[in-house]
Amino acid sequence: MDVDKLIVSIGRVANTIGLAPETVGLKLDERGAIVVDDECKTNLPNVWAIGDVVRGPMLAHKAEEEGVAVAERIAGQHGHVNFNTIPWVIYTNPEIAWVGQTEEQLKAAGRAYKAGTFPFMANGRARVGRHHRHGENAGRCCNR
Numbered sequence: 001m002d003v004d005k006l007i008v009s010i011g012r013v014a015n016t017i018g019l020a021p022e023t024v025g026l027k028l029d030e031r032g033a034i035v036v037d038d039e040c041k042t043n044l045p046n047v048w049a050i051g052d053v054v055r056g057p058m059l060a061h062k063a064e065e066e067g068v069a070v071a072e073r074i075a076g077q078h079g080h081v082n083f084n085t086i087p088w089v090i091y092t093n094p095e096i097a098w099v100g101q102t103e104e105q106l107k108a109a110g111r112a113y114k115a116g117t118f119p120f121m122a123n124g125r126a127r128v129g130r131h132h133r134h135g136e137n138a139g140r141c142c143n144r
């Protein structure tokens with residue numbers, strides 16, 4: 001990838017400091033995240049955990065999906081979260097977003113797939129972004 005500048009911002013961790021898990025025997029992993037099973041159950045009976053404090057991507061919609069699923073399970077229903085369909089985005093300009101498996105993952109899994117491409121310059125938002133990345137109007141928006 002050719003870029004002018006690249007910021008790598010990594011290292012967010014579960015905010016479990018001060019939770020005193022040892023006082024109740026709550027299990028954390030080596031990175032401080034609360035250990036849960038596929039259904040978000042902790043090792044303690046009737047204690048569930050969701051979102052950034054458990055495994056998986058630290059994204060708001062993932063936390064929300066888990067919260068809904070746990071509420072459904074507590075209510076005796078069959079809550080489900082499909083971790084393979086969580087959308088991701090990187091806030092570059094323009095943004096990069098993706099969902100599902102990558103071409104490399106499909107190749108590695110030996111699964112048949114169809115690859116498609118779409119010219120970015122056919123996208124109105126991309127055209128506007130191109131005009132304003134450089135020069136005196138850089139960063140400004142317009143309706144041209």
Ligand SMILES: Cc1cc2nc3c(=O)[nH]c(=O)nc-3n(C[C@H](O)[C@H](O)[C@H](O)COP(=O)(O)OP(=O)(O)OC[C@H]3O[C@@H](n4cnc5c(N)ncnc54)[C@H](O)[C@@H]3O)c2cc1C
Pocket residue numbers: 015018019050051052053058059060061062063
């Ligand atoms: C700068 C930034 C930008 C982000 N942008 C995006 C984005 O664009 N899209 C996206 O999907 N996600 C984004 N995220 C991630 C998103 O905010 C989190 O994934 C999401 O908020 C996780 O929800 P949560 O309920 O697990 O945790 P939180 O939203 O952090 O909620 C946890 C709550 O628990 C409280 N709490 C903590 N400890 C205790 C305690 N001991 N006792 C009682 N209460 C406690 C906290 O005060 C907080 O209110 C961003 C995060 C950051 C930091």
